[in-house]
Amino acid sequence: MPATAQANVIRWYAGGRLRPPAFPGMAAGDAWSLSMREAEPQLRSADDLRRAAQMAAAQRGDRAAYEALLRDCVPLIRAVAARRGVAAGDVEDVVQDVLLTIHRARQTYDPSRSFGAWLRTIAERRAIDLLRRTGRQRAREVHAPLHFESFADERAGPADGGPAPSGRVNDALANLPERQRQAVQVLVLEEQSLSEAAVSTRRSKGALKVNLHRALKALRGRFGAGDWS
């Protein structure tokens, strides 16, 4: 594939939001339709006819034509895989699957039909196969070697260093007036909602809000930090 055409494919699929245009080897009219073997000869572009001829030559055993054709297919397969939502790391697996499939199925290709449509259908199916495979794998396995270092274990007890405030914060809280301290305790540390807190403290929501704001203001002043908002 010429470099410009390759760049076109990449540009087309980079956005991903727009309806993708045809492969360089296909006429716009028969691209991405759901029906799989509807390409009509008069709609086929010169590229597609060339690929069909290369595949016909490959069926006769022409190695050079086959090699050129397969190289030509790689970016097209990548584009289909990316379009189908295959993760960047898995795209090359799809390419390999599709190349092997083309090889095994090369006797089934009929050169009177569009090569682009044939390739696209196979690539889409192989991409879906891979998505199913990786989906199943993800459902069964967790791949997170540093997971235990990055995330808190929710089942860990308070001895592991739960949400208990540190000494400095404790001191600051103890110095607050009783009502403000209580507001911080229930709304911030215990993470109760305003209504829950109102019930548990038997105080009005408004009073709790005012006390919380005053407490936070006091704490902000005490620690002298600007990032407490």
Next chain:
Amino acid sequence: MTASPHDQLIYGLAADLPPVRRLSPPLLRALTWLAVLVALAIGLVAFANVDAAWQRISAAPDLWLAVIGSTLTAVLAAIAAFELSLPDAPRAWAALPVPAALLWIGASGFGCLRVWVAPASHVAVLGEARDCLIFIVLLSVPLSALLLVMLRRAYPLYPGLTAAIGGLAVAAAAATLLNFFHPYDAAATDLVVHVAAVAVVIAANRALGGRILAVPALGRLDVTAQAVGSN
């Protein structure tokens, strides 16, 4: 062209490129298999009491409807299986034999009522029904083998579905041929046995055939190609 991670694989695949004969259109391949079936039927007719079979079938509309249904199912399922054996075939081909199969099952099921409508008919007893089962299953083995060999020349990407539809074609064909050797009227026991036989044939085809089709005839060549490719 920049170097691609697939250069080795492509080189390996191209190095292993014996000329292949392009497959005929699927319809033509299906007709080839059906021609073998017709030849088999003609051979079997020599041993069968055709007049008796004809009289029995033409006398009851549900019987000849069932025969039409099973024959159509065999033809349409064979076409669908050969279409599905192509890697780019839409899966919708699997629906092609469904209406015929419904006619076949419906007409056979209607035959069950005969036990009450015409109690005098000779209804198959269990021993005779077992013969039907054996006939269908035994006839299905060579028919399935031939079909799988032919399907395997293509490369279905839905091997299980393709093999199951092929199994339906085989079972329907065997059930059609059974009519030559079936001196009984349809009845519940008979129907159950037929359904069981058809289910066995389809399930066996799906399980074994699906596995066979997953590695088609040209597949083995790739082992060497892949080895070259990964080196």
